[in-house]
Amino acid sequence: MSPRAIQRSDAVLAVLVAAIAIATFAPALAGGFVHDDHRQIESNPMLRDVPALFTTGVWAGAGSGSSWYRPLMMASFAVDRALFGPSAAAAHAVSLVLFAATAAFAFGAARVIARPPRVPRTAVQPMAFGAAVLGAVHPIQAEAAAWISARCELLAAAFGLLALIQYDRMLRTKTSMRQRGVALLFALALFSKESAIALVPAFFALDRIRGAGHSPRELLDRHGAWLLVLLLYAFARGHALGDVGGGIAGTIDPKALVGFFGQGALRIAVPHALTISPPTPTGADVWAGAVLALAIAAASLAAWRARSTLLVPIVLGASFLAIGALGAARLGEVADRYLVLPAFAAAWLACAGVAALPMPARRVGFAAVGAIALGFAIASTTHVRVYATDESLWTDAFAKNPRSVRAALNLGAVHLDRREPHPALEWLDRAAVLAPGDPEVELDRAVAAEQLGDTAQARARLDALADANPGYWPAALRAGHLALDAHDWPAAGARYESVLRVHPLSAEAWAGLGVVREREGRHDDARRALERSLALDPDQDNAAALRAMLGRLGS
Secondary structure, three states, X not given: OOHHHHHHHHHHHHHHHHHHHHHHHHHHHXXXXXXXXXXHHHOOHHHHOHHHHOOOOOOHHHOOOOOOOOHHHHHHHHHHHHHHOOOXXXXXXXXXXXXXXXXXXXXXXXXXXXXXXXXXXXXXXXHHHHHHHHHHOOHHHHHHHHOHHHHHHHHHHHHHHHHHHHHHHHHHHOOOOOHHHHHHHHHHHHOOOHHHHHHHHHHHHHHHHOOOOOOHHHHHHHHHHHHHHXXXXXHHHHHHHOOOOOOOOOOOOHHHHHHHHHHHHHHHHOOOOOOOOOOOOOHHHHHHHHHHHHHHHHHHHHHHHHXXXXXXXXXXXXXXXXXXXXXXXXXXXOOHHHHHHHHHXXXXXXXXXXXXXXXXXXXXXXXXXXXXXXXXXXXXXHHHHHHHOHHHHHHHHHHHOOOOHHHHHHHHHHHHHOOOHXXXXXXXXXXXXXXXXXXXXXXXXXXXXXXOOOHHHHHHHHHHHHHHOOOOHHHHHHHHHHHHHOOOHHHHHHHHHHXXXXXXXXXXXXXXXXXXXXXXXXHHHHHHHHHHHHHHOOOOOOHHHHHHHHHHHOO
């Protein structure tokens, strides 16, 4: 087969991989905004100010500090808003296309890099195709494919895989002309999510298998550009968050780290009972993590000595899994969305093993891969529907992890949104048992009391909660609303001002303050507050009433 025919064949297979990925997770298109989407996308005023997204953390628009700096992801949400408006369907479509592209790039990376020992060239293309399809339809990918706020994972994975392809081409052509392209792609991955730092070991793995030189000049030629990107990223991150660490530095329990490492690997190997709120690791997870770490170390050493291309998926999967476990040790859970590239890497290794078999066994092996992929696709098509609504998401989470505070709390919030205080309180009481004194639980219990008609109790609870937690602005905002309803202008004004000291981008607080100032006869202050509110969120629910009030106040 001629080189041009091979290229056409590769292009056809890459498109087929993308089509399979889209077909598997297409039910995501029917979903809405869920969980973090509401604060990060749906009601985020900063999506109207793209330059500011590069100088602030992820949660700045929601009025809270953040350890995460992902400006490219946030900018993609801003582009969604500018092109399609506040449409969940359009945002889902963009994420689904990104996931399909990631799967196609996974095929490209395996196809370009892979030359497993004792594998004929004719087996490399089927191996890469099988690996990409198996990784693309894996049920663990549902979270990244179907949850809009997980887009950072897709952007980092897509740009990261392209960076590896570009870097490998640079090594094989023995030219540094592609170094800028590698650096740009690495920058795009890094500014999408911090975990892209895990690409660095894969660069050095490619150095090893391609026999790259190790003189200072050669190292600088290959790595100088992306190292400069890393320095620029560290500077931008430190400027946005206050320091490079962003508050995530601190001691980590080694046992927890190993447990999360093992739990993530086991979920890839046996994708059973996947959920957005997984339980804490068990003793079995810790043992699995320890054994897997030793196995990875041994396999990496063997691949390093043999200069095997299997070193790339081993290092890539292990590095991203380790970064995910490190984040989980700080946050309390290793999420499915952290495992996008580890799942592709595991599929790559599995299919490389099949491709190394003699022909009769190889044919049987690839048939087995196809059967597993079909089973995964069916399971994924079902699992992805869990992410359609908040209720389906958290009902599933609580069923699989009854100790999930987040699941109980969010199910309570679902019922509050429907103004169903009695079932809401049942869930909130469960959450209160699991997490006594949790401010979010106490806030929602006060809201339930308000919906039951006991505004005095609700206001007392909110005042106590706001006074005990000065930085917890949602309690002060709700207390301000109740004070406003009671015509207690001084108390309402004080509450709204306390919110704005913590969260100056709260359109709701500016609107409340504008109403208070209008009632107090402070018309200039009222006008400024109302204008600020409408500038932050011109589409808020009561926008028409606020504009009418502005009209009455005059210019």
